[in-house]
Amino acid sequence: MQSFLLLTLILLSIGGYYLGRNRAFAVAGGQIRHLHSLPSFYGSYTALWCGLPALIVFAVWATLQPSVIIDLVVSGMPPELRNLPPDQLNLVVNDLKNLVSGNIVSSTPDAAMLDAANRYHNLQLIGNVSLWVVILTLAIAGAAYAWRAISPSLRARNRVEQVVNLLLILSSTVAIFTTIGIVLSVLFESILFFRKVPITEFLFGTQWSPQTALRADQVGSSGAFGSVPLFAGTLLISGIAMVVAVPIGLMAALFLSEYATPKFRAVAKPALEILAGIPTVVYGFFAALTVAPLIREIGAAMGLHVASESALAAGLVMGIMIIPFVSSLSDDVINAVPQSMRDGSYALGATKSETITRVLLPAALPGIVGSILLAVSRAIGETMIVVMAAGLSANLTANPLEAVTTVTVQIVTLLTGDQEFDSPKTLAAFALGLMLFVVTLILNIIALHVVRKYREQYE
Amino acid sequence: MSTTIIETKSALDTALRPAAEAGKQSSLEVTDYDNRQTVGAITVDHPKMVCRNVNVYYGAKQALRNVGIDIGANQVIAFIGPSGCGKSTFLRCLNRMNDTIVTCRVTGQLKLDDEDIYAPVIDVVQLRARIGMVFQKPNPFPKSIYENVAYGPRIHGMVNTKAELDELVRASLERAGLLKEVDKRMNDPGTSLSGGQQQRLCIARAIAVNPEVILMDEPCSALDPIATAKIEELIDELRENYTIVIVTHSMQQAARVSQRTAYFHLGDLIEVGETDQIFTNPKHKLTEDYITGRFG
Numbered sequence: 028m029q030s031f032l033l034l035t036l037i038l039l040s041i042g043g044y045y046l047g048r049n050r051a052f053a054v055a056g057g058q059i060r061h062l063h064s065l066p067s068f069y070g071s072y073t074a075l076w077c078g079l080p081a082l083i084v085f086a087v088w089a090t091l092q093p094s095v096i097i098d099l100v101v102s103g104m105p106p107e108l109r110n111l112p113p114d115q116l117n118l119v120v121n122d123l124k125n126l127v128s129g130n131i132v133s134s135t136p137d138a139a140m141l142d143a144a145n146r147y148h149n150l151q152l153i154g155n156v157s158l159w160v161v162i163l164t165l166a167i168a169g170a171a172y173a174w175r176a177i178s179p180s181l182r183a184r185n186r187v188e189q190v191v192n193l194l195l196i197l198s199s200t201v202a203i204f205t206t207i208g209i210v211l212s213v214l215f216e217s218i219l220f221f222r223k224v225p226i227t228e229f230l231f232g233t234q235w236s237p238q239t240a241l242r243a244d245q246v247g248s249s250g251a252f253g254s255v256p257l258f259a260g261t262l263l264i265s266g267i268a269m270v271v272a273v274p275i276g277l278m279a280a281l282f283l284s285e286y287a288t289p290k291f292r293a294v295a296k297p298a299l300e301i302l303a304g305i306p307t308v309v310y311g312f313f314a315a316l317t318v319a320p321l322i323r324e325i326g327a328a329m330g331l332h333v334a335s336e337s338a339l340a341a342g343l344v345m346g347i348m349i350i351p352f353v354s355s356l357s358d359d360v361i362n363a364v365p366q367s368m369r370d371g372s373y374a375l376g377a378t379k380s381e382t383i384t385r386v387l388l389p390a391a392l393p394g395i396v397g398s399i400l401l402a403v404s405r406a407i408g409e410t411m412i413v414v415m416a417a418g419l420s421a422n423l424t425a426n427p428l429e430a431v432t433t434v435t436v437q438i439v440t441l442l443t444g445d446q447e448f449d450s451p452k453t454l455a456a457f458a459l460g461l462m463l464f465v466v467t468l469i470l471n472i473i474a475l476h477v478v479r480k481y482r483e484q485y486e
Numbered sequence: 487m488s489t490t491i492i493e494t495k496s497a498l499d500t501a502l503r504p505a506a507e508a509g510k511q512s513s514l515e516v517t518d519y520d521n522r523q524t525v526g527a528i529t530v531d532h533p534k535m536v537c538r539n540v541n542v543y544y545g546a547k548q549a550l551r552n553v554g555i556d557i558g559a560n561q562v563i564a565f566i567g568p569s570g571c572g573k574s575t576f577l578r579c580l581n582r583m584n585d586t587i588v589t590c591r592v593t594g595q596l597k598l599d600d601e602d603i604y605a606p607v608i609d610v611v612q613l614r615a616r617i618g619m620v621f622q623k624p625n626p627f628p629k630s631i632y633e634n635v636a637y638g639p640r641i642h643g644m645v646n647t648k649a650e651l652d653e654l655v656r657a658s659l660e661r662a663g664l665l666k667e668v669d670k671r672m673n674d675p676g677t678s679l680s681g682g683q684q685q686r687l688c689i690a691r692a693i694a695v696n697p698e699v700i701l702m703d704e705p706c707s708a709l710d711p712i713a714t715a716k717i718e719e720l721i722d723e724l725r726e727n728y729t730i731v732i733v734t735h736s737m738q739q740a741a742r743v744s745q746r747t748a749y750f751h752l753g754d755l756i757e758v759g760e761t762d763q764i765f766t767n768p769k770h771k772l773t774e775d776y777i778t779g780r781f782g
């Protein structure tokens with residue numbers, strides 16, 4: 028029904044476009060240069076007048092109609108139904124909706140319910156028909172208004188560009204508002220959490236066992252919410268990952284940009300970037316099934332005790348995953364160092380390695396730091412590999428051979444499964460999320476700052 | 487090499503010209519347009535560098551044909567010619583900077599003090615320390631002024647102590663006529679200097695490694711007349727200790743700073759001679775046209 032209306036509206040707008048364009052030709056007497064704007068702008072102008080107001084009304088109407096209809100139906104119900112407490116009323120309304128749409132109903136409908144369902148159905152029909160009428164009238168009226176307004180002096184291009192401008196602004200703010208929304212929702216839940224668990228315990232506590240009692244008399248009824256082991260685990264795994272990724276990534280970048288032939292580079296660079304495209308869950312398999320057992324065997328051969336799930340396994344695989352973040356970006360920044368710098372160095376009798384270490388790397392350093400920080404953000408946020416390879420136990424340890432857990436993994440485990448939404452256990456996930464957000468935000472700001480500084484380098 | 491000498495009017499065929507001809511001098515008073523052989527004295531009494539039969543190719547394309555010329559010690563020689571004629575290409579052959587271009591191939595003889603600089607035994611790194619280069623666009627490293635000049639001496643291990651290095655940096659800046667301007671700001675980035683100062687910094691950087699020859703590719707093309715005058719003055723002073731090759735588009739500059747001038751045209755070395763003679767009494771029609779402004 029409503030999608031048909033939308034389609035009709037689009038067709039009308041397309042029609043409006045051609046009407047407007049032809050009208051522009053007509054008022055110009057066939058001489059386009061008499062017009063203020065090109066004819067297609069007059070077409071777009073008419074199409075916008077036809078489609079935009081109708082669309083806005085349509086959107087508002089479509090969101091309001093269901094609740095208005097329900098209000099009307101409820102007010103027409105017999106008092107014993109109407110005066111039910113809100114949650115029971117909700118059930119009744121749900122039943123009503125199911126009845127209308129022909130779904131299974133929780134109880135056999137009585138006369139009052141059937142009556143209400145009828146009224147609901149009728150109201151819906153009336154609503155839809157009047158929606159059609161209103162929208163079509165608006166569309167035609169809008170098109171007619173624009174059509175009449177078309178004259179050679181009408182600044183159609185400016186008007187259309189204004190609308191496009193608005194659209195661009197809206198699109199650019201979507202991301203911003205989403206971020207703000209996410210932050211706020213996480214922030215409010217975190218505040219709830221900090222009411223139940225003191226913030227100092229959360230920030231500085233070294234015990235993490237987020238068990239809360241279902242009943243007050245349950246044993247071990249209070250959990251511990253010290254996030255230090257989690258951040259330590261994150262730090263450990265990310266650290267191992269960076270130890271792998273930074274040297275390998277940098278050397279790969281240097282080879283690609285300075286030593287490889289253009290042909291080799293054209294093949295090798297995209298191939299390296301494929302690493303970043305492998306789903307992390309696949310890396311997780313690799314870490315849990317291949318790397319972790321390997322490390323355990325090597326450890327056993329050397330007489331070390333290695334847990335079957337170890338930070339080392341997760342960190343190594345994560346490091347491999349983020350190699351392309353370091354190598355690809357670093358390669359770009361090293362390449363961006365002007366050829367004149369290389370020439371200047373070679374002309375002084377510098378060797379290739381001297382040129383790289385003394386001119387290229389220092390010149391590209393800010394960009395390289397930026398790429399490393401981006402890789403760190405990626406490592407901190409990574410979850411899947413850690414779940415599969417590093418385990419869930421919140422050990423506070425610096426030993427990479429033991430199992431650790433990370434912030435993101437704990438968030439996942441806290442929120443999966445059936446949970447009460449106001450228990451400290453669930454709310455803790457939001458507090459962790461907030462902390463993580465702040466940490467990665469700071470890293471990103473530093474990275475952006477460094478990258479911006481790099482841009483000014485050779486000016 | 488083939489013994490037949492083809493008298494031909496097409497530039498394409500001159501590419502096939504026997505190499506033996508390259509060094510010959512013409513006896514005509516003013517040579518015709520069609521003559522693509524070098525006119526004038528290509529030899530000098532005390533050559534620092536000797537080049538014979540130099541051909542340069544970029545991939546399949548030939549950029550220089552049979553260039554033969556001597557570069558006199560403690561002299562300034564200017565390369566002039568219309569854009570794209572191969573001046574920079576030839577200059578870059580002299581310190582093997584063309585090695586960094588993958589497609590570039592150089593044949594022929596180039597000698598520095600009787601040593602073939604393209605011989606396998608030659609270490610190109612040491613060669614470039616002996617033949618410094620200054621580029622068209624000033625290209626200081628994004629380091630401090632001090633570090634820019636100290637770069638060469640450091641990589642060549644020319645000094646043992648910090649004091650020696652300080653001394654060398656200051657001396658180089660002094661000789662490049664820049665010391666007074668930067669004495670108080672040695673640790674500012676080299677890129678913070680003005681264009682003319684940057685170019686003098688690049689000259690200071692080049693002379694800090696104490697080269698024997700300095701190649702300059704249009705060193706003043708990005709500079710204003712005052713900065714240009716300073717650099718020209720500097721070139722004249724540097725001549726005492728160094729052999730200088732300068733590429734320039736400014737006839738006046740060539741006349742002011744050089745003792746000899748070489749005119750290139752479309753990959754051929756057309757005429758070489760004393761600067762005075764080239765500018766007052768050119769022997770080749772093409773040279774005459776170029777310096778009188780009828781061409782190029």
Ligand SMILES: Nc1ncnc2c1ncn2[C@@H]1O[C@H](COP(=O)(O)OP(=O)(O)OP(=O)(O)O)[C@@H](O)[C@H]1O
Binds near residue numbers: 549568575576587589
């Ligand atoms: N890297 C390169 N690859 C391919 N061809 C090149 C390259 N560098 C120069 N050439 C070609 O070689 C020829 C000579 O170029 P060169 O740069 O030596 O000219 P030039 O005399 O210095 O000109 P200008 O006065 O404009 O600097 C030109 O035709 C140019 O297109």
Ligand SMILES: [Mg+2]
Binds near residue numbers: 573574575703
């Ligand atoms: Mg050039």
